[in-house]
Amino acid sequence: MKTYNDLANLIFPDINLTIDDLEKRYPKRNLPEGAMVTRFAPSPTGFLHTGSLFTSLISSRFAKQSGGVFYIRLEDTDTKREIEGSGESLLKQLKVFGVEPDEGYLSDSKEIGNYGPYKQSNRADIYKVVIKHLISIGRAYPCFYTQEELSELRKKQEAEKVIPGVYGIYAKYRDLTPEEAINKINNGENFIIRFKSMGDHNNKIKFHDEIRGDLELTENDQDIVIYKSDGLPTYHFAHLVDDHFMRTTVVTRGEEWLPSLPIHLELFDTLGFERPKYAHFPVIMKVENGNRRKLSKRKDAEAACSFFLEQGYPVYGFIEYLLTIANSNYEEWRNSNLDKDFYDFKLSFDKMSLDGALFDLEKVESISKERMAYRKASDLANEVEAWAKEYNQEFYNKIVNNKDFLVNILNIEREKDNPRKDYAKYSDIYPIISFFYDDVFNNIDKNTLDWTVMKSKGEFKEVDKSIIKEFLIDYMNNYNVDIDEESWFNNLKDLANKYKFTSDRKAYKNNPNDFNGQVGDAAGFIRLALAGRKNTPNIYFVQKILGKDKVFNRINSIIEKF
Numbered sequence: 001m002k003t004y005n006d007l008a009n010l011i012f013p014d015i016n017l018t019i020d021d022l023e024k025r026y027p028k029r030n031l032p033e034g035a036m037v038t039r040f041a042p043s044p045t046g047f048l049h050t051g052s053l054f055t056s057l058i059s060s061r062f063a064k065q066s067g068g069v070f071y072i073r074l075e076d077t078d079t080k081r082e083i084e085g086s087g088e089s090l091l092k093q094l095k096v097f098g099v100e101p102d103e104g105y106l107s108d109s110k111e112i113g114n115y116g117p118y119k120q121s122n123r124a125d126i127y128k129v130v131i132k133h134l135i136s137i138g139r140a141y142p143c144f145y146t147q148e149e150l151s152e153l154r155k156k157q158e159a160e161k162v163i164p165g166v167y168g169i170y171a172k173y174r175d176l177t178p179e180e181a182i183n184k185i186n187n188g189e190n191f192i193i194r195f196k197s198m199g200d201h202n203n204k205i206k207f208h209d210e211i212r213g214d215l216e217l218t219e220n221d222q223d224i225v226i227y228k229s230d231g232l233p234t235y236h237f238a239h240l241v242d243d244h245f246m247r248t249t250v251v252t253r254g255e256e257w258l259p260s261l262p263i264h265l266e267l268f269d270t271l272g273f274e275r276p277k278y279a280h281f282p283v284i285m286k287v288e289n290g291n292r293r294k295l296s297k298r299k300d301a302e303a304a305c306s307f308f309l310e311q312g313y314p315v316y317g318f319i320e321y322l323l324t325i326a327n328s329n330y331e332e333w334r335n336s337n338l339d340k341d342f343y344d345f346k347l348s349f350d351k352m353s354l355d356g357a358l359f360d361l362e363k364v365e366s367i368s369k370e371r372m373a374y375r376k377a378s379d380l381a382n383e384v385e386a387w388a389k390e391y392n393q394e395f396y397n398k399i400v401n402n403k404d405f406l407v408n409i410l411n412i413e414r415e416k417d418n419p420r421k422d423y424a425k426y427s428d429i430y431p432i433i434s435f436f437y438d439d440v441f442n443n444i445d446k447n448t449l450d451w452t453v454m455k456s457k458g459e460f461k462e463v464d465k466s467i468i469k470e471f472l473i474d475y476m477n478n479y480n481v482d483i484d485e486e487s488w489f490n491n492l493k494d495l496a497n498k499y500k501f502t503s504d505r506k507a508y509k510n511n512p513n514d515f516n517g518q519v520g521d522a523a524g525f526i527r528l529a530l531a532g533r534k535n536t537p538n539i540y541f542v543q544k545i546l547g548k549d550k551v552f553n554r555i556n557s558i559i560e561k562f
Contacts, residue, residue, distance in 0.1 A: 002179040008135040010182055011142065011193075015128045019271070022129055026115050026245040035068035037249045039104070040094075041075045041239060044087035048094065048305040050295060050359070051254060051284045054322050056099050058281065059252040061347050063102070068249070071104035073242055074119045077232040087119075093305050097315055115246040120238050127233040130241050130271065131193055131226060139270050140226060142181050142191040143173045163201065165222045166194065174223060193227035195237070199266055207261065210250065210279035210349040220262035240264050244273045255280040255356075279349055284325070285356035295359055302361055312387045312426025316342070317368030324363070327351040338374075365424035373421045377411035384410075387426040395430045398437055405545075409433050412541040422537065435531040436545065441554065444532035446561045451525065453517035456509075463516050465562045468525055471499045472555050475526060479548065485540045489523075496522035529558040 029037060040056035042048075056072075063070035072094075074087050088107045094100070103113025111118050134140035143166070145153070150166075157164045173181075174196060185191065199219040207215050226237035233241075243251060258280050268275045284295045295303045302308070308318050320342050323330045328351050337344065372380060381403060388396035399406050410429075413420045423429050434440045451468060452460040474495060481488055493503050501522040502508050502515045527539045530551060536542055543551050 002177070002182050004138050004178050005136050007142075007178040007181055008132045010185060011135065012128050012132040015125065015132050017125070017129045019130060019133050022126060022245055026247065029069065029247045031069070032067050034066055035249075036063050036066045037069045037071070037247055038063040038252050039071050039073055039243070039246065039248055040099070040101075041073040041242075042087070042090050043075045043078060044084075044090070045078070046297070048090045049297060050303055050305055050308075052090075053094070053097055053099070053305050054284060054325065055252060055254060055281055056094060057097070057319065057322055058326050058347065060099050060101075061343070062250065062252065064343075065346055069102045071113060071115070071246065072101040072106075072118065073246065074105045075235065075239060076119060076121050077228075077235065077238055079121075079230065079232070093309070096309060097305065097319065118246075120242065121232065123238070123242070124231065126245065127227070127238055127241055131233070131237075134195065134226075134270070135193070139196050140193050141174060141176065141196055141223075142185065143171075143194045143223070143225075144184055144189050144191045145173065146190075167197065167221045167223055171223045190229060192225050192229050194223040195226045195267065195270075197221050197223055197263075197266060198270075199262065205262060205265065207265065207278075209258075210277055211282075211352045212255075212280060212354060215258075217258070217262050220266050222263065224263055236260065236263055237267065240267050240273075243276055244268070244271075248276050250277045250279055252279045252281065254283050256283060279352075282325075282353045283356045284359050286359050292356060292358070294356070300359075302359065308364075310391055310427075312384075312391065312428075313364060314368055314372055314383065314425070317371045317424075318364060320371065321360075321364045321367050323347075324367070325353070325357040328353065369421040369424045372423050373414070373419045377407045377414050380410050381407045384426050384429055388430075392427070392430060405436070408545050409436055409537070412537045412545075420537065433537070435533060435536065436542075438550075441532060446532065446558055449528055449532060449558070449561075450534070451528070453521040453524075455512045461512075463521075463525075467499055467516055469559050469562045471495070471501075471522060471525065472529055472559060474498070476552055476555055479551070481540060481543045481548075485538075488540055492523060492526075493519050526555075529555045 031037070038059040040052075040059055042052060042056075060070040062068075072091065076087065087105070091106060101112075103111075103115070103118075105111055105116075105118040108119070117123050131140055145166070153166075153170060154164050157170065171194070174194070176184075197220055199221040201218050201221045203219040204216045205219050207217055209215055224236055225234050227233050232238075242248075261278065265275060285292045286295050286300060287293075288299075297303050320330075320334070323342060323345065327345075327347055330345060333345050334342070375383075381399070384406070385396065385399045385403070388399055422432055435444075451465065452462055455461045475492075478491065478495060480491070483491075496519045497503065499522065500514075500516045501519050502517075503519045505518065508515055508518050523539060524534055527536050527542075528534055530536075530539065530542060530546065546554070
């Protein structure tokens, strides 16, 4: 009489290792008490998703702050969806965001660590050892359903309004004797391997999640596929084997995997493997038409981490935003620790939200503005240069031609206790400061500049250009920015008053026709003459950076158009 061992040996004749052999090859890690072993396990199926960056960042931080190990495993068993080169691309982007593994997959030709291979397609024999063991103990079996039969089964179950899948009476190959299964295989019938579940979906199992606390979940009764016809395992099986033999202590992943947890727990228990702890993170959501939905690769540009790199959001700003999603007390900590590195903050599972976190691009920009404002100008210039080299060649060429010029521009009012917050991302900078460069200023259509002033809310009036011309000439005759900013502005007020630009806001509001405008309007005309726009960084410092010759040349080029 044929046995399950005979069936296992027929399916895997070349596999001679046992689970005990694998336990010795991949021993428990020698780590301090409380140290976590966490992982990020991407599939090479496309770009790095913002949700994946969030998961990997938080997983990494928990490992590192506990003195543990963070590793990366490439889960490439779904060959139909694989995009060539995307695995290595994901790793490069993670590195840009400061997420680097202690061990694991680095590229198709490089790995570090003693628990590999870290690419699932290179671990086929490990999976076969475990599957062979399950067959030999009667907890896995060859299933001979054809695709046509499975399609018919699904239609039948839909008609009967029962849970779809292969289980119970619908698992018609589950109870074949070893001899019957062997005969079918010897007859050349195609098959896959299914796990033989002993669960009952009418029963509940209790489980503790590190974030969500104590849960009750429906017991698994599905005979899931664990080994496909292409010789590779399914995700449900492969990741579980890997987490055990790579000695993961805490599995960190999105809450969308909670419904699958009973399958994974039953597999762990059946194999006699110690269960890891689980922490199911909230999914990053977005509001659309008043409804919450998951951040979508298809609909949302910000779902791709490449969006933030291309736009030039500073990595440190974006990471801080993700930390505000991760722990509800992060912002309070940051406000009390402005001088500390954000990695000094200790994450905790009990401060993580149970609901999907709403993605807020405005908050990303607000945090980025705040952080960029306090960067040293030289450091910010280096960051901008690196970004421009990749994404804005015109700006990059200007930077490398005169780096100090950019540093001086970025340093405008940066040394104040409350510095200017002009920029939320690197791509904001050139549009704001481009007028500093002569080729940009010279290309401005000076005939279309707006020399109006606000008369009242929503109402504007033209100022006689002969008055503006006289004012600008007088300004050049009395030009002096070698004094402090307050003294310069007081001189400007005196000159503006001479041309009926009042510093009395109340008087102007009551009788705007008695004046040509306010002092701010006069300063705005200087700004317009020097930059060709009404909004610029502090015009006093703009002049100091341009220098007297350029200031005069630019004002004269404007006057010529009057």
